Amino acid sequence: MKVTWTYDRGDHRDNHEVDLTDSDALEALLCEIHQAGEPVVVTIVSDITDDPDDLPPGLQIGLGHPTHAFAVHIADDGGYLSDPTVQPPDQGLHFDFGGVPTEYPAKHLRLRPDMATQIARTFLKTGGRPPNVAAAND
Structure with a gap:
């Protein structure tokens, strides 16, 4: 799966993109991103479209805040x-x-960073099946 994240550096954007198939490697990468302490959205998708405005099904997680994170499943449902x-x-x-620094409402920030990481790990491990919090706890 393709994993992307970008930081605003004022005069430029610091873009990152990697292809990962191993859930352990994804977990290590997400832990590194979180430990950097710069809140960022990480997007994980299996298929990339030619249209940059068309986000394919996948998962986005917010990491980098010390105590709160989010995970959103990108799909019709x-x-x-x-x-x-x-x-x-x-x-x-x-x-x-x-x-782009983007504010996420408090109501969407009801995950701990380690749980968001586990949700992403499970998402990759299952080949992109719809994620849920209970499965990540298993």
């Missing part, structure tokens, strides 16, 4: 995943999405 035991932050948080 997709949506944000949440863990009801995680309290949302007091306000929305900004994550760098495609090099």
